[in-house]
Every structure is written in structure tokens, then in C-alpha cells.
Amino acid sequence: MKTVLYMGMSVNGFIAKKDGNSQWTSEEDLKGFFEHSKSAGNIIMGKNTYLEALRYGYFPFPEALNIIVSHEPIKNTWNDRVLTTDKPPQEILRLLEARGFTTAFLAGGGQLNRSFIKEKLIDEIYIDVEPFVFGQGIPIFAEGDFAVDLELLEVKKINIHTIQLHYQVLK
Ligand SMILES: NC(=O)c1ccc[n+]([C@@H]2O[C@H](COP(=O)([O-])OP(=O)(O)OC[C@H]3O[C@@H](n4cnc5c(N)ncnc54)[C@H](OP(=O)(O)O)[C@@H]3O)[C@@H](O)[C@H]2O)c1
Numbered sequence: 001m002k003t004v005l006y007m008g009m010s011v012n013g014f015i016a017k018k019d020g021n022s023q024w025t026s027e028e029d030l031k032g033f034f035e036h037s038k039s040a041g042n043i044i045m046g047k048n049t050y051l052e053a054l055r056y057g058y059f060p061f062p063e064a065l066n067i068i069v070s071h072e073p074i075k076n077t078w079n080d081r082v083l084t085t086d087k088p089p090q091e092i093l094r095l096l097e098a099r100g101f102t103t104a105f106l107a108g109g110g111q112l113n114r115s116f117i118k119e120k121l122i123d124e125i126y127i128d129v130e131p132f133v134f135g136q137g138i139p140i141f142a143e144g145d146f147a148v149d150l151e152l153l154e155v156k157k158i159n160i161h162t163i164q165l166h167y168q169v170l171k
Contacts (some may be wrong), residue, residue, distance in 0.1 A: 001096065002123045003106055003108040003116065003123050004036060004040065004120050004136065005107075005108075005116070005122050006036045006105070007113075007125075007127055007128070007129075008102075008130055009127050009128065009129055009130065009140050010024075010031075010133060011129060012134070013128075013139050014139060015108060015110060015137070017137050018136040020083065021052075021162055022034055022052065023056065024130065025128065026162045027159075028162060029128040030129065031128065031131055032164070033107070034106050034126065037064040037105050037107065037125070037141050038062070040103040042104060043066055043105050044069065044105065045066070045067070045068060045107045045112065046069050046106060046108065046112035047068060047074070048111070050068045050107040052138055060063070065081070065082075065101075066078070066082045067082075067085060068100050068137070069132075070084060070085075071086045073111050079166045089115050089116045090119060090121065091117050098171050109138060110142040111142045111160065113142070114142040114143075114144045114146070118144055119138040120171055123168070123169055124153075125166070126164060126166050126167075127140070127165045128158060129164075149169075149170040151167065152167055153166045153167060153168050
């Protein structure tokens with residue numbers, strides 16, 4: 001089982017403004033995000049990311065099992081397309097494996113990303129670096145006690161102002 005993280009990020013490391021808005025990432029970033037969730041067939045997100053996606057009409061993401069991680073119960077009105085869980089990352093991956101998935105697509109936000117990176121459960125990271133700097137926001141990984149080394153696999157220019165970084169997490 002491989003876990004892939006895909007994030008659109010400001011030059012100074014934020015994935016959303018302070019109010020949670022991430023509508024400033026490029027069309028190409030959004031397209032990449034949808035392609036990865038479709039190709040994995042699943043998408044794992046924290047509660048705040050789910051709420052933001054719902055607000056902007058992206059939820060549930062198409063052609064994928066949507067997994068929302070929260071300690072609180074969330075009313076599921078989408079039946080089989082959505083699964084809500086309070087399980088730790090390792091168990092979520094086991095659950096996906098048991099359903100026959102070979103790739104898990106981790107879709108943020110910063111708090112959920114921290115839970116996965118702390119357990120060394122991320123294998124690949126894609127970051128679309130968008131041409132913005134802002135003073136306050138939500139970081140790609142919430143603060144925590146972790147450190148991982150990465151190997152750069154590829155750098156791609158996905159539009160005139162946006163660079164995509166693709167990393168392997170060294171374990
Ligand atoms: N630019 C991008 O590519 C991109 C992508 C995704 C998201 N975003 C942005 O990221 C922002 C959200 O990030 P965030 O860091 O605030 O929140 P988040 O990680 O999306 O959600 C945090 C919440 O999810 C639950 N959660 C997270 N980890 C958990 C764990 N290990 N076990 C159980 N529950 C867990 C908790 O909910 P409970 O409190 O209910 O337990 C927690 O309060 C949104 O504004 C979104 O727009 C940006």
C-alpha cells in the first residue's frame with residue numbers, strides 16, 4: 001500500500017488562508033488533485049477539509065471513496081460514497097487495503113497530514129507551489145514532533161507561474 005499526499009501551497013508553506021480558504025490554487029492544481037483521487041479511487045481528508053470542500057461544492061469527490069476523519073460523528077447522507085471514521089492513520093490504511101485499494105490518496109489538511117507524517121505513513125508528496133505569499137494561514141503540516149527526509153523525484157512547471165515538486169519520503 002502506497003500513500004500519496006497532494007497539496008497546493010503558497011511559497012511560504014500555507015495550504016489555506018487563515019479563514020480556511022484555499023480557492024487561490026491554480027486550475028492545474030485542482031485538476032491534479034482530482035486526477036489523483038480518481039486514480040487512487042479514494043480520498044482521505046480531515047474534518048476541516050471536508051467542510052471547506054462542502055462549502056465550495058466539491059464534496060463528495062467523484063469516482064472515489066471519500067473518507068472523513070473526525071472524532072465527532074458526521075451525518076452521512078451520501079451512503080456508500082462516504083465513510084466517516086475516528087480511526088488512526090494505520091487503521092485507515094488497513095481498511096483501504098482490505099477493500100482492495102493499492103494507493104491511499106491523502107488530501108489534507110495540515111492536521112491530518114501531521115498525523116500521517118508522524119507515523120511515517122506517507123510515501124510520496126506532490127506540492128504545487130503557487131505564486132503567493134501571505135502572512136497568516138494553515139501550514140501544509142501542522143506543528144508537531146516529526147522529521148523526515150525527502151528525495152526529489154521530479155520538478156515540473158505546470159503553468160506559467162506554478163511549479164510542481166514530487167518527492168519520495170525516505171524511510
Ligand atoms: N491547498 C490545498 O491543496 C488544500 C488541500 C486540502 C485542504 N486544504 C485546506 O486545509 C484546511 C484544513 O486544514 P486543517 O489543518 O485546519 O484541518 P484538517 O486536517 O482538514 O481537519 C482537522 C480536523 O480533522 C480531524 N482530524 C485530523 N486528524 C485526525 C486524526 N488523526 N484523528 C481523528 N481526527 C482527526 C479533527 O476533527 P475533530 O475535531 O472533529 O476530531 C481535526 O480537528 C482547509 O481550510 C482546506 O481548505 C488545502
